[in-house]
Amino acid sequence: MRDLLRGMSLGYAVLAATAVTYVTVYTVNLGRFPTTFDYLSILNTTLPLVFVAIGQSLVVLTGGIDLSVGGIVSLCVAVTATRVTGEGAGPFLWILVVLALGAACGAVNGLIVAKGRIAPILTTLATLSIFTGLALRVLPVPGGSVPQGVRMLLSNPNVPTGLIWLGAAVAGWLVLRRTRFGMRIYAVGSDETSARAVGVPTAAVKLGVYALSGLCSALAAVFYVSTTTAGDANAGAPFILTSIASVVVGGVAFSGGRGSALGAVAGAVALALVIDVLFFAGIDPLYQALFQGLFLVVAVLLGTVAALATRRRRADV
Amino acid sequence: MTQGTPSVAPTRSATEVLAVRASGVDRAFGGVQALRDASFAARPGEIHALAGENGAGKSTLIKVLCGLISADRGTVEIFGQAVRRVVEPAARRRLGVATAFQELSLLPDLTVAENLLLHDPPRGRLGLVRRGRLAPVADGILRRYGVDYVDSRTVTADLSVAHRQVVELVRVLATEPKVVILDEPTAALPAEQVRWLAGHMRRLRDAGCCVIFTSHRWREIEDLADRVTVFRNGTRVATRDRLSEAEAVTLMSGRSFAGAYPDVTAIARGDSALRVDDLAGGRLRGVSFDLRRGEILGVGGLAGQGQRDLFLTLFGARRAAAGAVSVGGEAVTIRRPKDAIRAGLGIAYVPEDRKAEGLFLPLSIRDNIALATLSRRSSYGFVARGAERSAVSSIAAQLRIGGGRATSQAVGTLSGGNQQKVVMARWLLTEADVLLLYDVTRGVDAATKHDIYELVAELAGRGKAILFHSSETEEIANLCHRVLVLREGRIAAELPGPVGDAERIVAASIKEAPDA
Numbered sequence: 001m002r003d004l005l006r007g008m009s010l011g012y013a014v015l016a017a018t019a020v021t022y023v024t025v026y027t028v029n030l031g032r033f034p035t036t037f038d039y040l041s042i043l044n045t046t047l048p049l050v051f052v053a054i055g056q057s058l059v060v061l062t063g064g065i066d067l068s069v070g071g072i073v074s075l076c077v078a079v080t081a082t083r084v085t086g087e088g089a090g091p092f093l094w095i096l097v098v099l100a101l102g103a104a105c106g107a108v109n110g111l112i113v114a115k116g117r118i119a120p121i122l123t124t125l126a127t128l129s130i131f132t133g134l135a136l137r138v139l140p141v142p143g144g145s146v147p148q149g150v151r152m153l154l155s156n157p158n159v160p161t162g163l164i165w166l167g168a169a170v171a172g173w174l175v176l177r178r179t180r181f182g183m184r185i186y187a188v189g190s191d192e193t194s195a196r197a198v199g200v201p202t203a204a205v206k207l208g209v210y211a212l213s214g215l216c217s218a219l220a221a222v223f224y225v226s227t228t229t230a231g232d233a234n235a236g237a238p239f240i241l242t243s244i245a246s247v248v249v250g251g252v253a254f255s256g257g258r259g260s261a262l263g264a265v266a267g268a269v270a271l272a273l274v275i276d277v278l279f280f281a282g283i284d285p286l287y288q289a290l291f292q293g294l295f296l297v298v299a300v301l302l303g304t305v306a307a308l309a310t311r312r313r314r315a316d317v
Numbered sequence: 318m319t320q321g322t323p324s325v326a327p328t329r330s331a332t333e334v335l336a337v338r339a340s341g342v343d344r345a346f347g348g349v350q351a352l353r354d355a356s357f358a359a360r361p362g363e364i365h366a367l368a369g370e371n372g373a374g375k376s377t378l379i380k381v382l383c384g385l386i387s388a389d390r391g392t393v394e395i396f397g398q399a400v401r402r403v404v405e406p407a408a409r410r411r412l413g414v415a416t417a418f419q420e421l422s423l424l425p426d427l428t429v430a431e432n433l434l435l436h437d438p439p440r441g442r443l444g445l446v447r448r449g450r451l452a453p454v455a456d457g458i459l460r461r462y463g464v465d466y467v468d469s470r471t472v473t474a475d476l477s478v479a480h481r482q483v484v485e486l487v488r489v490l491a492t493e494p495k496v497v498i499l500d501e502p503t504a505a506l507p508a509e510q511v512r513w514l515a516g517h518m519r520r521l522r523d524a525g526c527c528v529i530f531t532s533h534r535w536r537e538i539e540d541l542a543d544r545v546t547v548f549r550n551g552t553r554v555a556t557r558d559r560l561s562e563a564e565a566v567t568l569m570s571g572r573s574f575a576g577a578y579p580d581v582t583a584i585a586r587g588d589s590a591l592r593v594d595d596l597a598g599g600r601l602r603g604v605s606f607d608l609r610r611g612e613i614l615g616v617g618g619l620a621g622q623g624q625r626d627l628f629l630t631l632f633g634a635r636r637a638a639a640g641a642v643s644v645g646g647e648a649v650t651i652r653r654p655k656d657a658i659r660a661g662l663g664i665a666y667v668p669e670d671r672k673a674e675g676l677f678l679p680l681s682i683r684d685n686i687a688l689a690t691l692s693r694r695s696s697y698g699f700v701a702r703g704a705e706r707s708a709v710s711s712i713a714a715q716l717r718i719g720g721g722r723a724t725s726q727a728v729g730t731l732s733g734g735n736q737q738k739v740v741m742a743r744w745l746l747t748e749a750d751v752l753l754l755y756d757v758t759r760g761v762d763a764a765t766k767h768d769i770y771e772l773v774a775e776l777a778g779r780g781k782a783i784l785f786h787s788s789e790t791e792e793i794a795n796l797c798h799r800v801l802v803l804r805e806g807r808i809a810a811e812l813p814g815p816v817g818d819a820e821r822i823v824a825a826s827i828k829e830a831p832d833a
Contacts, residue, residue, distance in 0.1 A: 190426035257426035
């Protein structure tokens with residue numbers, strides 16, 4: 001339980017506040033409470049961001065950043081939309097191929113960062129362009145489709161299958177946290193030099209988190225196509241900023257070593273809710289980015305103030 | 318700094334197998350040659366001290382010995398096995414070398430338990446880490462080494478430097494290695510923990526382990542070491558069974574010193590510069606004193622009795638809960654460092670932990686020195702570089718920083734002692750009249766320490782008021798006009814100085830203490 005609370009109070013608090021606002025705005029506008037259908041649609045549209053945010057948080061926990069999530073999502077969306085077709089086992093095998101592709105893209109990032117000693121922000125900025133370019137090659141114009149079977153399993157609009165996948169993602173993190181690799185992620189982010197000095201294989205850890213981030217982006221892509229039932233080679237672009245925002249709102253320290261992917265999950269859901277709040281409040285979608293940015297700044301400011309207050313209280317004991 | 322007969326133990330019968338052997342080792346960092354044809358040998362079952370000034374190459378040698386970095390040239394053997402750079406923790410453990418580094422290698426955001434069990438956490442079904450078992454197992458390890466005052470659930474960054482050092486040492490001891498290397502293990506430790514560590518070092522030696530350590534406190538080398546190897550400029554200059562302090566200092570520095578401490582009794586004391594009434598906050602429970610110009614006021618006592626909070630509060634780095642401060646007779650409110658710098662005569666604070674609290678390693682010496690006084694030499698936001706250069710050069714020359722090297726050099730390339738001088742130079746440039754010197758000689762070599770003592774005395778002679786704390790009680794005993802002994806956040810005793818004998822301060826620190 002201590003695990004759940006540690007370093008992620010900000011994400012929880014923001015999620016709770018946003019959820020209350022959502023229910024209030026919805027009820028005031030439509031004169032009734034949100035229905036199961038509303039919750040399901042939120043869940044299904046949020047899942048891709050949840051996955052990307054988990055991957056991003058792993059990278060940020062090691063003190064890095066992954067801008068290429070946008071490119072990997074785009075590439076994987078393109079491949080999913082064009083290849084995951086037909087009946088039977090075929091589409092599911094292709095999903096596995098897509099996941100492997102995402103992990104491989106991430107591993108490329110990891111190799112360049114860990115072995116080439118190139119700053120994560122430069123590395124992933126470059127690979128972002130490369131992966132996006134490849135996505136355009138695979139799917140020059142938006143299109144494609146997804147088999148009904150896949151859709152029913154991943155983002156069924158009537159049955160909460162999404163809940164299972166959300167649960168799986170959270171469980172995945174909790175398991176990861178309980179591996180030696182999980183401990184080492186924090187070690188690397190806390191102080192890389194010291195980690196190396198006490199024998200943490202820092203290069204392997206970095207390779208691992210970038211590969212996992214790639215895998216998460218691939219998962220996000222599959223869910224994205226399943227929900228929207230079509231592909232677009234630019235689908236990944238928005239995920240760059242929103243995943244970083246989720247991580248920040250989720251209370252993961254940008255310097256690394258502190259925070260939790262669960263916080264990022266809470267941050268991602270909160271961020272998605274903000275869009276719905278804006279919609280029901282009747283605000284022009286043109287201003288969506290502006291309000292999301294404001295939300296981000298306010299949430300982080302509140303978090304900083306709260307952290308300062310705790311530190312002061314602790315120092316005075 | 319006793320000059321009596323050294324109590325170095327006699328050499329034990331020569332063993333055929335060497336525990337550690339390095340020969341012809343070269344290692345450069347950028348343009349700096351840290352090791353030059355260095356050689357070193359240590360036997361199993363001995364405590365071997367590695368002595369030398371900052372920058373003599375001790376830390377680099379240690380990193381090569383334990384496989385953290387590779388040598389450019391030369392060979393290193395552990396029990397006859399050649400060592401190359403090893404990263405894998407398992408491979409390191411097989412090598413049997415465990416090292417406590419000078420720059421603490423604990424991970425600040427992890428708990429003590431996670432740090433101790435990073436490589437071998439308790440695991441349950443499916444090989445998953447049992448996080449609930451981490452703390453009990455780690456507590457067990459700490460208890461086994463007699464450490465019951467550290468809670469393994471604590472996030473490491475929240476521990477005091479001394480406790481962090483203790484945990485770091487337990488981490489090393491707990492691997493039960495064949496070769497233990499301790500780089501400056503006692504620099505951050507109070508006397509009691511130094512005795513604790515000495516006990517463990519002797520136990521390991523008697524069990525046939527090879528214990529290598531470095532220290533800038535000669536008394537510890539005399540007490541503990543069976544043999545001493547002296548390094549200078551990246552090369553071994555001597556290995557001896559017995560060595561007097563005077564000889565060692567000469568070997569280490571190539572120069573000799575007369576009289577370790579300057580005479581401070583002749584310095585004239587003036588008006589009140591810093592008056593503190595009932596200051597409280599953090600561990601401070603009400604401290605009052607009056608510090609006059611030209612006075613060096615020592616703050617002593619056991620570690621963690623509020624010394625750090627006193628300095629930080631006076632500098633505005635933490636808020637006071639109660640109490641009044643006046644500077645040069647004027648009441649001031651200090652909420653942040655800026656207030657302290659501007660208060661009346663000006664207050665400057667030189668911290669112990671240079672890297673965390675004072676220096677920007679990639680920046681040049683000049684930028685680091687000029688940092689606190691930028692606004693004085695700038696107009697409309699532009700810095701007058703010419704004025705800055707001349708101000709910095711004169712103070713750098715005065716303190717003999719970097720042996721007269723160019724001030725455009727990055728501070729990171731300097732030795733620890735020189736880095737400490739850079740921090741002092743920065744605050745001297747502010748021309749503050751009240752100087753808070755907090756353990757400024759920590760981890761600094763003998764020659765630089767000597768320079769710092771002279772500098773402190775000279776500053777007092779120029780009418781500065783100096784509040785001085787050191788983890789080496791001997792310095793407080795010899796350098797201060799008056800000594801305040803803190804206990805549990807209060808002044809337990811005030812001794813007129815120079816006290817001369819550190820034991821008197823130690824006695825006052827523990828007298829009537831509840832569990833002493």
